[in-house]
Amino acid sequence: MAAIMNVELGPLPTFDCNEEASSVGPRWKRWKTAFEYFVMGRGIANPGQKKALLLHYAGMDLQDLFATLPAAPPLVPSLPGTDGEEAGVNDEFQVALRMLDTYFAPRVNVPFERHVFRQMRQEYDDTVAQFVFKLKKQALNCDFGNTSEEQIRDRVVDSCKSSHLKRKLLQRGADLTLNVL
DSSP, rough: OOOOOOOOOOOOOOOTTTGGGGHHHHHHHHHHHHHHHHHHHTOOHHHHHHHHHHHHOOOOHHHHHHHOOOOOOOSSOOOOOOOOSTTTSSSSHHHHEEEHHHGGGGGGGGGHHHHHHHHHHOTTTTOOOHHHHHHHHHHHTTOOOGGGHHHHHHHHHOOSSSSHHHHHHHHHGGGOOTTTT
């Protein structure tokens, strides 16, 4: 039998839902992922407790916002005698996440995110791999669809700090992919 350890996790910052409206969608995704890791690390499985902790750690501004949101419809219609929680999609935590996701999702400003992507430059101390990672992270917000890898590849070629590397990459022509970088 595995031993259960009481793991002390560091603080989780509150979510500022009022800061920089053009980036609130991506910031929400990032904060939500951190929160999900937090509850997993604490071993919290109860949906009611997860919802309470979500609203507590997100902060009072998000609590006020949440109170004004319309209820999310169930994803899986309930069968007679059930409430849909067996599938895990209609528990109160998942419903709360869907309500917040619905509110924040349209707030991704794709032109702004693409502008940020196109302004990115390889920093002096970044390796090519680190720069590609940063570009991939930003590209998630850019809605590039199936051209994401090409966009990232082109951004590396356009803005890598080494002119020697840039020449070598451009000589590869059509064979140049992210895997080659």
